[in-house]
Amino acid sequence: MIPDQFRCLLVDKDPISQDSTATRSTVVSLPRSRLTAAAVTIRVEYSSLNYKDALAFQGHRGVVKTLPHVPGIDAAGVVVASQSHRFKLGDKVIVTGYDLGQGSWGGWSQLISVPEDWVVFQPTNLTSREAMMLGTAGFTAAQSVMALQRNGVEPASGEVVVTGASGGVGSLAVRLLAHLGYNVVAVTGKSEQHDALLKIGAKRVLERREFSDDTPRPMLSAVWAGAIDTVGGGLLSVLLRSTKYGGCVTACGLVAGSQLEMTVYPFLLRGISLCGIASADCPYDKREKLWDLLANSWKPANLSELVTEVELQQIPAQVERILAGKVVGRIVLRLPGISEDALGGAGTDF
Numbered sequence: 001m002i003p004d005q006f007r008c009l010l011v012d013k014d015p016i017s018q019d020s021t022a023t024r025s026t027v028v029s030l031p032r033s034r035l036t037a038a039a040v041t042i043r044v045e046y047s048s049l050n051y052k053d054a055l056a057f058q059g060h061r062g063v064v065k066t067l068p069h070v071p072g073i074d075a076a077g078v079v080v081a082s083q084s085h086r087f088k089l090g091d092k093v094i095v096t097g098y099d100l101g102q103g104s105w106g107g108w109s110q111l112i113s114v115p116e117d118w119v120v121f122q123p124t125n126l127t128s129r130e131a132m133m134l135g136t137a138g139f140t141a142a143q144s145v146m147a148l149q150r151n152g153v154e155p156a157s158g159e160v161v162v163t164g165a166s167g168g169v170g171s172l173a174v175r176l177l178a179h180l181g182y183n184v185v186a187v188t189g190k191s192e193q194h195d196a197l198l199k200i201g202a203k204r205v206l207e208r209r210e211f212s213d214d215t216p217r218p219m220l221s222a223v224w225a226g227a228i229d230t231v232g233g234g235l236l237s238v239l240l241r242s243t244k245y246g247g248c249v250t251a252c253g254l255v256a257g258s259q260l261e262m263t264v265y266p267f268l269l270r271g272i273s274l275c276g277i278a279s280a281d282c283p284y285d286k287r288e289k290l291w292d293l294l295a296n297s298w299k300p301a302n303l304s305e306l307v308t309e310v311e312l313q314q315i316p317a318q319v320e321r322i323l324a325g326k327v328v329g330r331i332v333l334r335l336p337g338i339s340e341d342a343l344g345g346a347g348t349d350f
Contacts, residue, residue: 008109012068023059038113041081046132047107048074049331054319072107074135076128084116092122097280123295137168144228144250147275151248155181158225166193175200175300218263233257245270252277
């Protein structure tokens, strides 16, 4: 049975501000009729906070298409209504990527309604909370590892470096690679996180300033068997110029810049591969395979390390932290069961 009301974090235009682009975020209770009709309705148990969600919280036009809006590109929970032959009431499911939390209302809500092609079954060996400890970040890290393996980078190949290692994708990439037996070098700009990165599996940690190289040399000393880059910009250029013959570098972020300034020499003289990682529209069969791996043979033993759990009313403070570059690891959002939550009230403004 679908509840008549649900609680969510709603972003809308600020009716008071003189700035036409200003937004206001409020935890509110809404009638079920506000959900967009789709094949599968899910009672969300857990979601997460990603950088893209923080932008959606601000009403960023590059992420949010229309207002009002509910952020949250990740969700895990239980099917409560279905017009799909694939999913039935009570099924435990996961939704990550596609248009969730961007063009469509997202996972920062007790209920979501989505197309069946966005939904995958939650593997038996994964709880909803664990699924969101991973979320899009873990899914992206897993795609990156799969790309390294596809290009012949194995644990015996040598050191594999991860940039932005204290972030969501980076920290999960470190622990996933370590779990699979790779010799991981973590690169971070947060010196206070060295011990934490060693604890989750890095063999050694480099400061970002130690790793950077602003020289215009087209090639650098060949050091890395492979790399997972989460930041882009100059660090990606350094990785490509310093990867060994036949190595592979994956790219999934641009927080350090979207420009790639370098020559083609590393590709022509060392035969390296640059693999872009795009999670939102990952094909369904590959998506199922990756979630199965993450729930079983690829599931890190230290998944709960560097995880902070919050509730809806705590999200604004965490948004400020992630936009300021102060978040370490993963932020997991717990959505209370609808029977646990008093649905009345005018809501809480932020």
